[in-house]
Structures are given as structure tokens and as C-alpha cells.
Amino acid sequence: MQFAMTSARRHLLPYWFLAPALLIELAIILYPVLQTAWMSLHDYVLFRPNNAPFIALGNFIRAANDPVFWLSLGNSLIWIVGIIAVQFVLGLGTALLLNQSFWWRGVARALVVIPWALPSVIIGLMWTWMYDYNLGVINDVLLRIGLIHEPIAWLARPDTTLPSIMLALVWQGFPFFAVTILAGLQTVSRELLEAAEIDGATRFQRLRLVVLPSIAQVLATVLLLRTIWVANSLDVILVMTGGGPGYASYTLPLYAFLEAYSSMQFGYGAALSLILTVLLLFVVYAYVRRAAAAEIAK
Amino acid sequence: MIERRSRLTRILTVELPILVIVAFAIAPYVWMVLTSIKPDADITVFPVRYLPQQVTFGHYQVLLEQTSFLGNLLNSLVIALGAVALGLFASIPAAYAFSRFRFRGRQVLMTQFLVINLFPVVLLIIPLFVMMRSLGLLDTHLGIILGHATFAIPFSVWMLTSYMSGIPPELDEAAMMDGATRLQAIVLVILPLLMPGVVTTGIYIFVTSWNEYLFAMMLSGDAVRTVTVALQLFIGEFTVQWGLLTAGGTLVALPVTILFLIVQRRLVGGLTAGAVKS
Numbered sequence: 001m002q003f004a005m006t007s008a009r010r011h012l013l014p015y016w017f018l019a020p021a022l023l024i025e026l027a028i029i030l031y032p033v034l035q036t037a038w039m040s041l042h043d044y045v046l047f048r049p050n051n052a053p054f055i056a057l058g059n060f061i062r063a064a065n066d067p068v069f070w071l072s073l074g075n076s077l078i079w080i081v082g083i084i085a086v087q088f089v090l091g092l093g094t095a096l097l098l099n100q101s102f103w104w105r106g107v108a109r110a111l112v113v114i115p116w117a118l119p120s121v122i123i124g125l126m127w128t129w130m131y132d133y134n135l136g137v138i139n140d141v142l143l144r145i146g147l148i149h150e151p152i153a154w155l156a157r158p159d160t161t162l163p164s165i166m167l168a169l170v171w172q173g174f175p176f177f178a179v180t181i182l183a184g185l186q187t188v189s190r191e192l193l194e195a196a197e198i199d200g201a202t203r204f205q206r207l208r209l210v211v212l213p214s215i216a217q218v219l220a221t222v223l224l225l226r227t228i229w230v231a232n233s234l235d236v237i238l239v240m241t242g243g244g245p246g247y248a249s250y251t252l253p254l255y256a257f258l259e260a261y262s263s264m265q266f267g268y269g270a271a272l273s274l275i276l277t278v279l280l281l282f283v284v285y286a287y288v289r290r291a292a293a294a295e296i297a298k
Numbered sequence: 299m300i301e302r303r304s305r306l307t308r309i310l311t312v313e314l315p316i317l318v319i320v321a322f323a324i325a326p327y328v329w330m331v332l333t334s335i336k337p338d339a340d341i342t343v344f345p346v347r348y349l350p351q352q353v354t355f356g357h358y359q360v361l362l363e364q365t366s367f368l369g370n371l372l373n374s375l376v377i378a379l380g381a382v383a384l385g386l387f388a389s390i391p392a393a394y395a396f397s398r399f400r401f402r403g404r405q406v407l408m409t410q411f412l413v414i415n416l417f418p419v420v421l422l423i424i425p426l427f428v429m430m431r432s433l434g435l436l437d438t439h440l441g442i443i444l445g446h447a448t449f450a451i452p453f454s455v456w457m458l459t460s461y462m463s464g465i466p467p468e469l470d471e472a473a474m475m476d477g478a479t480r481l482q483a484i485v486l487v488i489l490p491l492l493m494p495g496v497v498t499t500g501i502y503i504f505v506t507s508w509n510e511y512l513f514a515m516m517l518s519g520d521a522v523r524t525v526t527v528a529l530q531l532f533i534g535e536f537t538v539q540w541g542l543l544t545a546g547g548t549l550v551a552l553p554v555t556i557l558f559l560i561v562q563r564r565l566v567g568g569l570t571a572g573a574v575k576s
Contacts, residue, residue: 017395018407021388021451028448029414032425039425046428090319097316102308108316110559112323117558119509121526122547125533126326129333129540137329140346175323179562232418235511239530256420261516266424273420284416 036270044267046260052267059271069272071247072255075162076231079251082163083230086170088223091177096207098178099185109179116175124239127168131155155241158248165240165249173230177222184218185211217294224287228280252276327551334358334544341540357545367546370528373439374508374550377524380443381507382500385450390496393458394484398467408459411452422448423516430517437519445513450503457502461495462488498564505554525550 040059044052063069098109115123130138131154139151154164188211196206212219234254237243243250243258250258253276260269333341334357336350361367395401396408426445427436435441469491470483478486489496514524523531529546532539 011401014395014399014401014404017391017399019391021392021411021455022407024384024388024444024447024451025414028426028444029417029422032422032429033417035425035428036421094316094319097312097319100308100312102313102316104313108320110562111320113558113562114327114555115323117505117509117554117562118327118551119511119526119554121509121511121530122330122551123326125529125543125547126330128533129544130326130329132540135342135344135346135540137346140344144345171322171326228416232420234420239511239533253418253420257423257512260420260424260427266428269420270424273418273424276418277421280416280418284413 036274039267040271040274042267046264046266059268062268063271063275068247068250068255072250072252075249076251078162079166080227080231083166083169083173084223084227087174087177087226090170090174092181094174094178095181095185098182112178113175115172120235121239123168123172124236128155128240131164156245158245161241161245161248165237169230169233169236173226176226180222181215181218184215188214220287220290224284227283231280330544330547333540334548336541338541357541361542361545367528370523370525373522374524376439377442377446378504378507380439381446381450382503384443384447385454385503386496386500388451389454389458392455393462396459397462411455415449415452419512423512427516436517437521439522441517442514442522445517446507446510449506454499454503457499458495461492465491494564498561501557501561505557508554
């Protein structure tokens with residue numbers, strides 16, 4: 001009897017160790033997520049919380065008929081694809097270069113990482129200052145080398161705003177790609193590379209046929225993490241333009257946030273953030289499917 | 299020896315491109331620091347005057363003496379340290395459970411710590427605001443610390459589990475065979491070996507919390523404003539005062555840059571361990 005007791009207690013031991021983390025999570029993550037789901041089905045406005053009528057899918061139907069929603073979704077697509085593509089190419093290039101040996105490699109590696117460490121507010125601030133119409137260094141440089149003939153109001157023109165903010169985000173995020181891919185590159189087998197070289201493979205062939213396949217798993221994981229991160233990130237936009245001019249730099253998370261924060265439309269904001277989450281779950285699902293397929297192929 | 303190339307080709311194909319990339323990576327930072335030490339006369343001229351005619355720390359002085367910035371720095375420090383404490387307090391035992399026990403639901407629980415990291419901030423921030431308001435935690439340090447725990451705990455559970463799994467279980471098992479209690483085995487055997495991982499994780503939580511903006515803005519008011527929120531408000535207030543703004547930016551960025559440079563090598567190792575192994 002006593003033995004059974006101790007055995008049952010031993011059985012429970014790991015759960016006790018997990019309890020603090022799980023309880024805090026339950027309170028600040030799981031419960032809020034469920035509440036978001038509840039709010040999304042109600043017409044919940046912050047200043048009248050006791051009068052939040054149930055409207056079923058009303059908020060979602062409203063989104064379907066909301067031109068700003070579709071515009072934000074479109075901008076989000078441009079945002080994700082554009083930023084990830086450029087970050088990936090730049091990060092891969094940087095990683096391949098840093099994988100060569102040269103005498104100041106350690107310094108270069110440390111310096112490249114710096115943008116990753118900075119707060120989004122500072123990134124927004126730096127780039128707003130550099131894009132400044134009157135005093136900005138970007139206009140100055142472009143004027144000096146003759147690429148433009150008069151200053152451009154980068155963050156005030158509907159056609160240049162989104163790409164300008166995207167460049168700031170590319171800058172912030174490419175170091176993450178670079179260092180994680182570099183870590184992957186260092187696991188590529190030297191013997192394999194040398195064998196390929198002896199067999200007469202060119203540098204490009206070695207990259208395409210030996211290096212990239214060996215780090216495919218790392219690349220896929222980094223791409224997934226960054227896609228989710230970039231898709232969710234809204235603070236740099238918030239700092240640089242707040243979504244403007246007009247709706248030119250609205251993305252889906254920004255729209256959801258502004259609906260809640262500025263318009264106090266918590267129900268609608270919750271519905272919008274749920275739509276974003278579901279869309280991202282599809283990305284994760286595609287990744288997991290792909291990873292599972294790769295596992296089976298082995 | 300994979301390949302022999304002349305020194306010139308090496309400079310042209312490796313060192314020059316990497317120099318351009320490094321320049322791109324640090325130029326905005328350098329420009330911010332440079333602006334912060336220029337007198338206003340040098341900031342407000344066009345075409346741009348690149349180097350200051352005379353270096354001044356006047357902007358820093360104004361910022362620290364005439365604005366709330368020093369108090370904001372203190373708030374950020376308290377919140378970041380709180381997030382580190384809460385994150386480590388919850389995640390060290392969790393990592394112990396994951397690395398030393400095989401139990402029902404282990405895989406599911408581990409996976410959910412990873413998946414939770416992927417939730418959009420906007421999904422959490424709206425209900426958290428409502429919750430903190432009803433608990434009376436709006437505009438308190440604890441409220442923001444709890445907000446930051448939403449990313450600190452899942453991340454550190456993940457990091458520390460991978461670190462702790464690298465410590466051979468035979469070590470603490472042997473200690474327990476020799477009569478140590480489980481707690482003694484954890485404190486005297488595992489924790490000392492885990493220290494590098496704890497430091498790396500702690501610094502990472504500190505940096506993310508210090509840098510965080512959305513939770514801090516949504517959950518704070520005048521009383522516990524953090525540096526990131528204050529700086530953003532300054533942008534609205536002092537639109538043309540780039541000297542002050544860049545001085546503030548430099549003060550916020552400098553400590554995290556240093557901390558980050560200290561841990562980044564180990565951090566990447568910990569983050570990618572799972573991906574690289576498989």
C-alpha cells in the first residue's frame with residue numbers, strides 16, 4: 001500500500017516540476033487566447049464591456065466585406081514575401097561569405113549581428129531619421145550620386161512607404177538568417193566537399209548539389225520561424241508611419257491592433273487577429289507536412 | 299586544402315563583399331550615434347554635414363536632466379530583471395522535468411511550448427489588457443513583467459531543456475545514489491553545470507524584455523513607462539529634435555548591444571541545436 005503511494009507520487013513528480021511554468025502559461029496565454037475567441041463572437045467595445053451582444057460570426061462577415069481588411073491582407077502578403085525573400089538571399093550570401101576564412105572574420109561576424117539586438121522602436125527611429133525629407137541622409141546620398149534629382153518624401157508617399165519600411169525590416173532580420181545558416185554550414189561535411197571538388201564540380205555546383213541539400217532542414221526551420229515572426233511584426237510600422245499615409249502601410253496585425261487600441265473595437269480586433277493566426281497555422285502545417293515527408297524519404 | 303586562390307581574388311570575392319554587408323549592417327547605428335553627438339547646427343543643415351564640427355554631449359545632458367528618461371530607464375531595468383527572474387523561476391524546473399523524466403504527455407507539452415511562441419502578439423495583447431485591467435495590474439511593473447513572461451517562459455523552457463539534456467543524467471543519479479536528496483542533486487550538481495545556459499537564457503530574456511514595445515505600451519500608463527514607450531512618445535513630441543531622439547536611442551541600444559555581443563555565439567548554438575541535429 002505504502003509502496004503504491006510512493007510510486008504514484010513519483011509518477012506525479014515531473015508534473016510538479018512543470019506546474020509553475022504551466023500555471024503561468026495557462027493564465028497569461030491559454031486563457032487570453034480563449035478569451036480572444038469569445039470576444040471575436042461578440043460586439044465587444046471597451047467602454048461598454050457589460051453590453052457585448054453575441055453576434056456569432058458577425059465580426060468575420062464584417063471582415064469579409066471590409067475593404068481595409070482585404071487591403072491589409074494584400075499588404076501583409078507583399079510584406080511577408082518581399083521581406084523574407086530579400087532577407088533569405090542576403091542572409092545566405094552573408095553566411096556563405098562568413099564561412100570563408102579571412103583574418104577579420106570574427107569581427108565581421110560580430111558586427112553583422114548588431115541589427116538583430118536592437119529594439120524595434122530604435123529601428124523605427126533610426127530609419128525615420130535617415131528617410132527624413134528635409135535632413136535625411138538617404139536623400140542626401142542619392143542626390144549626391146545623382147540617382148534622384150530632388151528629395152523624396154519616402155514615408156509620406158503611398159507608393160514608397162511600404163517598401164521603405166520593408167527595407168528597415170530586412171535590415172533588422174537578415175543577421176538572424178546569416179548566423180543560423182552559418183551554424184548549419186559549419187556542419188556540412190568537409191570530406192563530401194573535397195570529394196565533389198576532386199570529381200570536378202565547380203563552385204556553383206558544389207553549392208547547389210552538396211551544400212544546400214545538407215542544410216535544407218536548417219533552411220526550412222529558419223524560413224518558418226522568420227515567416228511567422230515577420231508576419232506578426234507590427235511595431236516598426238507602428239513607430240514609422242502608424243499605418244499611413246491613408247492605409248498605405250496597413251498590414252493585418254497592425255489593423256487588428258489599431259482596431260483594438262485606437263478604435264476600442266476589441267471584438268473586431270480579436271476576430272482579425274484570429275484570422276491572422278489561422279492563416280499562419282496553415283504555414284506551420286505545410287512546414288510540418290514537408291518535414292514529415294522528408295523524414296519518410298530518408 | 300580545399301582551394302588555393304590568390305590574395306587578390308580573395309579580397310575581391312570575399313573581403314570586399316563582406317565589407318559592404320558589414321557597412322550596411324552598422325551604418326544606421328553609426329549614423330544614430332554620430333547624430334547624437336552633433337550640435338543642432340550640424341544636424342539641421344542640408345546637404346548633410348557628415349562629421350560633427352565639434353563633439354557635444356549636450357543632448358544627453360538635456361535628455362537625462364530635463365525629461366523623464368532616467369526614470370524610464372529605471373522602469374525598463376526593473377521590468378527586464380523581473381522578466382528574467384520569473385522566466386528562470388518557471389523554466390528551470392520545467393526543463394528539469396523534460397530532460398530527466400519520461401512521462402505521459404511529455405511530447406505534447408514540449409511541443410506546445412514551441413507552438414505558443416508562434417502566436418501573434420496581437421492575439422494575446424487584447425485580452426491581456428482586459429485581464430490586467432480587471433486585476434488592477436495596468437500600469438504596474440508586475441503587469442508588464444507578466445506580459446513579457448508570455449514569450450520569456452516558452453523560450454527559456456526550450457533553451458534550458460536543450461542545455462540540460464546535454465548534462466549526462468548519470469551525474470545527478472550518482473549523487474542521489476550516494477544519498478543526496480533530489481533537491482541537493484539539482485542545486486549542487488546540475489545547476490553549476492547549467493550556469494552557462496542559465497546566463498545565456500537570462501541575458502536573452504533581458505534583451506527581449508528591454509527591447510519590447512507593444513506589451514509595454516498597451517499595459518503601461520504614466521507610472522511605469524519603459525524606455526521604448528517613452529522614446530516613441532518623444533518622436534511625437536519632439537519631431538524635429540533629432541539630437542535628443544538619437545541620444546535616447548543610443549542610450550537604449552548600447553547596453554543591449556554589449557550584452558548581445560557577449561552571448562550571441564552561444565545563443566545561436568542553443569537555438570539551432572534542434573534543427574542542426576535532425
